[in-house]
Amino acid sequence: MKPPDDKTAGSSSATPEPADSDPRDTGLPLLRTWRGIYLFVFGCFVLWVVLLTMLTMIFP
Amino acid sequence: MNLLDYVVLLGTMLGIALYGMWLTRGRHNLDSYLRGSGDSRWFVVGLSVMATQASAVTFLSTPGQGFASGLGFIQIYFGMPIALIIIAAVFLPIYRRLNVITAYEYLGQRFDTKARLLGAAIFLLQRGLGAGITIYAPAIVLSTVFGWRLDVTIICSGLVVIAYTVSGGSDAVNVTQKYQIGVIFAGMLAACVVLLHKLPAGLGLTDALTLAGGMHKLQAVNFSTDPRERYTLWSGVLGATFLMLAYFGTDQSQVQRYISGASLRESRLGLMFNAVFKIPMQFFILSLGVLLFLFYQFEKPPVYFNEVEWKHQAEHGDASRLQAIETDFAAAHDRERQQLETWLNARRTGNSAAETAARAAVSAAHEEVETVRAQAEMAVDPTGKKKDTDYVFITFILDYLPHGLIGLLVATFFAAALSAKAAELNALGSATTVDIYRHVIKRQASDAHYLAASKWFTVFWGLVSISFALSATLAENLIQAVNIIGSIFYPVMLGLFVVGFFLRRIGGTAVFWGALATQVLVIALFFRLNISYLWYNLIGCAACVLFSAVLQMWLGPNNRSTPTPAQS
Structure with a gap:
């Protein structure tokens, strides 16, 4: 890979790809879209915070 | 340790080394040395990302953190799922589309050479200092097992890790990490079982939880809004999200792990694997520390664990x-x-x-x-x-686990420490070669030349980390020291990428001077203010964006703007 040419830095050839143009299929049986996976991950996070909060409150 | 432990120790170490060398034989070009073969499946990517972050520092130091301060440290991981979702959705598609070897190549393409060099320099400075801390992990294992002074084991393990890295490369790190992490988890589960077995008869789960709670070890979530409190829900969700965004999204040692995925899907799933399992994993490790604390209430510990x-x-x-x-x-x-x-x-x-x-x-x-x-x-x-909490878990292992398992765990701890150090030095060597040496010093040379240069830079950074470790005294335990150093330098690096991704009107000159001003500000605030270090990640990133925007307004319109994913 050649070093990037400063003259072309920031030119349209280096335009980053939009995130939503990626393949939508995740290949997973239940969570078929990336949005679904992100929501699932966020849900797991919220569940953990709730459980840890309960632990903190039950054994102060 | 007895003879059985030493036999298992030597056998495991040799096995890991030979297996890694066999799997990565014949790799001689720069790209595969630096980036790996690029065919990793999501599970390998996920484990590799986890092992690079977790490493032996986590396994050695986090139980000690739980032992000393309870579960509160888990709040630093609250930012991780949010950060990994953002990286998977925004950062990763850009890196893969541009086919970059280092994250800082993106800065060069989006802004200009000086922005790229600034990003690489901040990474090298931060990671170079961090390497001086993480070298303590294998040194602590050696020191505790063989009874050698820490400065001696820092030099020994530093030289071993340099040899390991230079002879291996990224894939050797990957292939051995997934097995090491499996053995370490098995060992931690065994330690957990032994701990539960050795607690006093009649001490039920409720009793144990009540005792631990009564001694302030189960305060996992702290709702305090006092910014001076180090770990709270707010510093975790707001400050740590920016820390994790910077670490996973812009630190070459992590970017190198997940861009080696066979496809965007594999890389994304690898990141989501970490987003789901990191908090429960850390909860388990910190809980092990709390169990150790309970255990040592009934069994007399050494007055000083080192x-x-x-x-x-x-x-x-x-x-x-x-x-x-x-x-x-x-x-x-x-x-x-x-x-x-x-x-x-x-x-x-x-x-x-x-x-x-x-x-x-x-x-x-x-x-x-x-x-x-x-x-x-x-x-x-x-x-x-000098703190001794990093020695708590390894002391327990040596004193209370069955022979054979001690040898296996010590070998795996040491190997994991070597692997994490190898990944770190590999990233330092590759960023120095690709972003500075190949870009500024020697532009037209053969692949073999750059590969050799990368190995020499790896040796250089290895020696720097040994020197730093020998001259510094750790005022915090390892796991906190690494995060504190990161929080001083990461915010600026993240700011550079955030401006690049989302603010298309800002050009290289504005972001360069804005980032430099922010770095000065963050260092000044760090020494002047008494607030949780996690907040510097939010403050620094916001300041970098603000300074860059104000400077761009002062400089006038940027004519070399690039459409960004958020706006295209």
Whole structure:
């Protein structure tokens, strides 16, 4: 890979790809879209915070 | 350790080394050395990302953190799922589309050379200092097992890790990490079982949780809005999200892990794997620390867990003073244990008045124990900076686990420490070669030349980390020290990428000077303010965006703007 040419830095050839143009299929049986996976991950996070909060409150 | 442990130790170390070399034989070009073969499946990517972050520092130091301060440290991981979702959705598609070897190549393409060099320089500075801390992990293992001084083991393990990295490359790190992490988890589960088995008979789960809660070890979530409190829900969700965004999204040692995925899907799933499992994993490791704390309430621990240092002080310092501290500690620990038993008996009889009184007595007795331990720390180091919590778990392993398993765990700890160091040095070598040497110093050379240069830079950074470790004194435990250093430099690096991704009107000159001004500001705030280090990640990133925008307004319109994913 050649070093990037400063003259072309920031030119349209280096335009980053939009995130939503990626393949939508995740290949997973239940969570078929990336949005679904992100929501699932966020849900797991919220569940953990709730459980840890309960632990903190039950054994102060 | 006995003969069986040493046989297992040697066999495991040799097995890991030979297996890694066999799997990565014949790799001689720069791209595969730096980036790996690019065919990793999501599970390998996920484990590799996890192992690079977790590493032996986590496994050695986090139980000690749980032992000393309870579960509160888990809040630093609250930002991780949010950060990984953002990286998977925004950062990763850009890196893969541009086919970059280092994250800082993106800065060169989006802005200009000076922005790329600034990003690479901040990474090198931050990671170079961090490498001087993480070298302690394998050194602590060696020091505890063989009874050698820490400075000797820092040099030994530093030289071994340099040889390992230069002879291996990224894939050798990957292929061995997934097995190491499996063995370490198995060992931690075994340690957990042994700990539960060795707790006093009749101490049920509720009793254990009540004792741990009563001694402030189960405060997992802190709702305080005081910015001086290090770990709170707010510093975790807001500050740590930016820390994790910077670490996973812009630190070459992590970017290198997940861009090696066979496809965007594999890389994304690898990141989501970490987003789901990191918090429960850290909860388990911190809980192990809390269990260790409970265990050592009933079994007398060493007054100072770094026993090599303690013996050295006894031989070369005031031995009678240390002896007096040990005697005081034994008496204080015995009183605390008796008060704990009184508390448990009061709980079992349902006498709430006696329980309240016993609980207060336990607190007083525990304070007495902590006072003696503080005296021991002062006896070892009059500045009180040297902490021994990183030695808690390895001491337990050596003292209480069955032989054979001790050898296996020590070998795996050491190998994991080597792998994490190898990944770190590999990233430092590749960023120096690709972003600075190939970009500025020698532009037209053969692939073999750059590969050799990368290995020499790896050696250079290895020597820098050894020198830094020998000259520095850790005032925090390893896991916190790494995050504190990151929080000083990461915010600016993240700011560069955030401007690049989302603010298309800002050009290279504005972001360069904006980032430099922010770095000065963050360092000044770090030394002037008394707030949780996690907040600097949010403050620094916001300041970098703000300064860059104001500078761009002052400089006038940027004519070399690039459409960004958020706006295209």
